[in-house]
Amino acid sequence: MTPVETVQGDSPVILGLPHTGLDVPKDVWESFNETGRALADADWNIHKLYDGVLPGATTVRATFHRYVIDANRDPSDKSLYPGQNTTTLCPLIDFNDTPIYREGREPDEAEIKRRKRLFHAPYHTALAAEIKRVHSLHGLALLYDCHSIRSVVPFLFEGTLPDFNIGTDGGATCNAEVERIAREVCEAASGYSTTVNGRFRGGWTTRHYGRPDDGVHAIQMELAQKSHLAAEAPPFDLDPVKSERLRMLLADILTSLEQWALNHAGANNE
Template identity: 60%
Template sequence: MHPVTVTRGDSPLVLAFPHTGTHVPDPIRDRLNDEGRLLRDTDWHIDALYRDLLPGVTAVKANFHRYVIDANRDPAGVSLYPGQTTTGLVPETTFDNAPIWREGCAPDEDDIARRLAEWHAPYHAALSAEMERVRAIHGVAILYDCHSIRSVIPWLFDGTLPDFNVGTNGGKTCAPAIEAAVVERCAASGRSNVLNGRFRGGWTTRHYGRPAEGMHAIQMELAQSSHLASEEPPFGLDPETAADLRATLAPVLQSLVDLAPTLA
């Protein structure tokens, strides 16, 4: 299994999918416990939600699961949210703080180093290359980082997550117009939404978001209740709610394409 799949387009927009992959190599799967093998913390069906919403969009998808290594974490292992509970570069638990590895099978430093080289690094090499290619064409590249998460996870946050969770690390990772356009369209949908709430943008958004260099990045974390039939196994997509959600996501993406010429 190749670590990454790239679908190349000619628009200024690049979609990143770091958490939709479900591939776990057999030697790693054998070390997971029953809970780990459920792959509960996958961003289920996110690639399907965004598929064919706009023509010409580049997509970069990690094919490996986040339990192999998390493509949206700092390769140095630095926490995204110091002082808050979160999972690491190679998670030891689910988002409910339940162990995912069999006794004595959690990865050590050598395991993590190998996984960085074999999985994490190729994904980001591909994503970086596509951002550079798109910027060379348009003078600007806009990264839209696609995520989802269960709507109720007490270990990570209180209450119920809004449908749309927009992250720009406090406005640092993109031009103000990009942030405003996404928030405006989310609000117009009538769905619950928040800007830079519990999820302010992961390592991908923070690493690639360099507005002064023509590199803009924004993260969209969708509550899975907005499009799944159930947030428990088998995590099936609900066709009706997914179609309604796609009707909002399409103009969100279009607004970013429309803004690009003004940012170059």
């Protein structure tokens, strides 16, 4: 089982894909209960949605499921959203607050450490290497972290999630123009809703790597799954009409961000 797949490109844009993987090692699978084995909280088909949208973009994709270990969590397991419901580095519950392990089979400290070494660390080693490589080519790198989630998840947030959820940790992880470009393209799209730094402010990946003063800009895009799936339930297939329309919009976002990055190549303090 290879924990990460990397496709190198020559664009200044890197697509992070930490939650599309469905692979689960046999020993972990055997410890899951029926809820865990449903693997419901993957970012279903997001890698297919973004495939080819920005030719030349580098992609770094985790192949393991987030129930094994969450590649978008702080390896120290520090909460991204103190005081709010969320899931942990090695989740014990799903997004409905339902246990995912058979009784007594939850991972202990040693097992969590093992999963960090085998899965979390290789993903971030690969991602960090691509950020360094792209930065060396262009004088900057723009990490766009790709995510999706069901539009209604009462355990995590109230009401219905907007279609586009842009996260920059309050503007700390990227140049203000990067956030503005993404927001304006989304807000101009008819029939979609958008928020910036709402319930999703950017996960550990965005916050860890986003260092605009060093020429590394990071932004997270959390898509509500109603914007591209036929149903937010098994088998979580892409809707061909909705997904093709969304792909055109994502191409506008990424092309605009790429052009900004190319215009500012070599200027670390933009």
